[in-house]
Amino acid sequence: MATIAQKRASARSLMEIRRHRAITRAISYAIGLSAFVIVALGYELFARYGGFSPKLVPGLGAIAQALVRLTANGVLLASAAATLYRLIAGFLLACVIGVSVGMLMGHYEWAEDTLLPLTTFFYPIPGLAYAPLFVMWFGLGDLPTIMLVGTSSCFVVIVNTWKGVKAVKPIWQRSARAMGATDRDLFLRVILPGSLPYILIGLRLGLANAWRILIAVEMVTSVQRGLGWMIFGAQTFLNTDVMLATIVVIGAIGLLLEKQVFQRVENYTVARWGMIAT
Amino acid sequence: MAEDIDVSGVSYEYEIPGRSRVLAVSDVSFSVPATKFLCILGPSGCGKTTILNMLSGFLTPTSGDIRIGGKRIIGRQYNRGVVFQDFAQLFPWRTARRNVEFGLEMRRIGKTERNEVALEFLSLVGLREFADAFPHQLSGGMQQRVAIARSLAYNPGVLLMDEPFAALDAMTREEMQRFLNDIWQRTQKTIVYITHNVAEAVYLADQVLVLAASPGRIKAALEVELPRPRDPLSEGFIAIQREILDHFGAR
Numbered sequence: 001m002a003t004i005a006q007k008r009a010s011a012r013s014l015m016e017i018r019r020h021r022a023i024t025r026a027i028s029y030a031i032g033l034s035a036f037v038i039v040a041l042g043y044e045l046f047a048r049y050g051g052f053s054p055k056l057v058p059g060l061g062a063i064a065q066a067l068v069r070l071t072a073n074g075v076l077l078a079s080a081a082a083t084l085y086r087l088i089a090g091f092l093l094a095c096v097i098g099v100s101v102g103m104l105m106g107h108y109e110w111a112e113d114t115l116l117p118l119t120t121f122f123y124p125i126p127g128l129a130y131a132p133l134f135v136m137w138f139g140l141g142d143l144p145t146i147m148l149v150g151t152s153s154c155f156v157v158i159v160n161t162w163k164g165v166k167a168v169k170p171i172w173q174r175s176a177r178a179m180g181a182t183d184r185d186l187f188l189r190v191i192l193p194g195s196l197p198y199i200l201i202g203l204r205l206g207l208a209n210a211w212r213i214l215i216a217v218e219m220v221t222s223v224q225r226g227l228g229w230m231i232f233g234a235q236t237f238l239n240t241d242v243m244l245a246t247i248v249v250i251g252a253i254g255l256l257l258e259k260q261v262f263q264r265v266e267n268y269t270v271a272r273w274g275m276i277a278t
Numbered sequence: 279m280a281e282d283i284d285v286s287g288v289s290y291e292y293e294i295p296g297r298s299r300v301l302a303v304s305d306v307s308f309s310v311p312a313t314k315f316l317c318i319l320g321p322s323g324c325g326k327t328t329i330l331n332m333l334s335g336f337l338t339p340t341s342g343d344i345r346i347g348g349k350r351i352i353g354r355q356y357n358r359g360v361v362f363q364d365f366a367q368l369f370p371w372r373t374a375r376r377n378v379e380f381g382l383e384m385r386r387i388g389k390t391e392r393n394e395v396a397l398e399f400l401s402l403v404g405l406r407e408f409a410d411a412f413p414h415q416l417s418g419g420m421q422q423r424v425a426i427a428r429s430l431a432y433n434p435g436v437l438l439m440d441e442p443f444a445a446l447d448a449m450t451r452e453e454m455q456r457f458l459n460d461i462w463q464r465t466q467k468t469i470v471y472i473t474h475n476v477a478e479a480v481y482l483a484d485q486v487l488v489l490a491a492s493p494g495r496i497k498a499a500l501e502v503e504l505p506r507p508r509d510p511l512s513e514g515f516i517a518i519q520r521e522i523l524d525h526f527g528a529r
Contacts, residue, residue, distance in 0.1 A: 169366055171362060171364050171366055171367050172366075172367070172369060174336065174360075174362070174367075175360070175362070175367045175368075175369075175380075175428075176380070176384075177336070178334055178335075178336075178358065178359070178360040178429075179359075179380055179381035179384050179428075179429075179432065180381065180384040180385065180432075181384050182384075185383075185384060189380075189383075190369070193369070193371040194369075194371070196371070269371070270371075272412065273370045273371045273412055273414065274370055274412060274413070274414025274415070275370050275371070275414075
């Protein structure tokens with residue numbers, strides 16, 4: 001039993017640990033931020049003294065102005081919303097297909113035998129290669145885009161989930177069995193949480209994949225609005241400031257999703273459970 | 279409630295692809311009355327884990343008969359609790375309390391009751407304060423105590439333990455042996471405990487089965503009738519240790 005004095009001491013040291021953590025976190029934020037500043041400065045120097053016309057390589061000021069302009073007239077927001085909608089819909093499709101197929105492949109030998117060769121076949125084919133086909137099958141607009149994003153980014157989720165199930169410790173399954181777990185219990189309460197570290201890696205890669213294919217495909221499938229559409233539209237009028245501003249927005253959304261979604265999910269699950277190093 | 283175990287004429291052959299069959303356990307018979315503590319003692323490769331795996335239902339004997347509480351072992355049953363050597367047996371994604379609840383969940387017992395029972399068994403192993411800790415936040419000894427609580431919480435008739443303290447440091451191991459002796463006396467379970475440690479067997483067991491290797495078979499069966507808690511430095515204790523070591527031909 002801890003005495004009151006010991007408890008106080010441990011509470012104090014807990015506060016110290018917390019403060020220490022807050023400081024290290026602030027430092028790592030500052031370092032991350034300064035990396036951006038350095039890259040931005042490097043770009044600005046290149047824009048001014050690189051010998052290219054400002055029409056081709058606009059300075060940071062011009063890009064910032066474009067950002068303000070596009071935000072003010074609502075084009076940026078509408079485009080970002082349209083792209084995010086397709087991204088999330090396509091990514092969710094990839095999650096559902098990827099996790100369920102990967103779990104089956106990891107758990108059942110027959111599923112592995114049948115689906116692994118197919119996965120290996122389709123995995124390296126760039127999603128863009130299917131774009132013309134999907135347009136012919138599903139028409140123009142959101143539907144083919146979402147389908148394409150979903151199907152082409154599900155493979156990396158499949159492969160990681162499959163590997164994750166394989167990495168589930170046999171002793172967890174034996175313990176669960178000894179306590180009377182059914183197949184269903186084993187699947188949902190042991191294999192799914194046990195393979196989560198790998199699944200999360202797969203989802204992260206899947207999202208990155210979804211971004212890449214989505215921006216490219218927004219050109220081919222003639223969507224109404226979108227960030228990719230903005231870039232390709234701006235090319236026609238040599239609006240390099242608009243192109244670069246859009247690219248910045250894409251990166252910013254990506255960063256936000258990583259920090260606010262994946263990082264949080266990871267901290268709440270596998271990091272809290274001590275299943276990955278933090 | 280404890281159940282008795284009856285093992286008669288049990289053999290187990292492993293099939294190694296491309297090679298002949300390997301007889302791991304040969305014609306083993308023993309019985310453990312309800313509430314008694316049996317230690318199976320032997321060198322590595324003597325088939326002691328194979329015997330435990332048959333008792334827990336992970337392996338089916340090639341021949342012979344195993345009965346627990348008079349019933350043959352078939353597939354999924356709830357009358358056995360199993361504790362392994364590996365600390366990793368706990369589910370890292372569940373707190374100590376939720377780990378202990380697992381067996382009760384499998385029995386579709388309601389949330390409030392599960393919670394109560396889990397806390398009761400965590401108190402039994404002295405870890406109530408750590409109910410909300412995740413396994414990685416606990417020491418090895420504490421993790422094994424949670425594993426014991428988990429295997430007892432759903433009230434199995436017998437408890438099967440496969441060298442549960444072998445990976446602990448010597449001091450913690452002794453503490454855990456005292457602790458297990460205490461738990462066993464309080465919960466009145468039938469226990470089968472696998473070990474390769476002679477002193478541990480003499481400290482814990484009512485009966486010791488001494489196994490010989492290749493193929494695994496019973497070399498001797500001893501009754502230990504020393505009063506509990508036992509003193510490892512007492513004359514009687516040392517005499518029994520000596521007797522067991524003689525069976526191994528170690529002296």
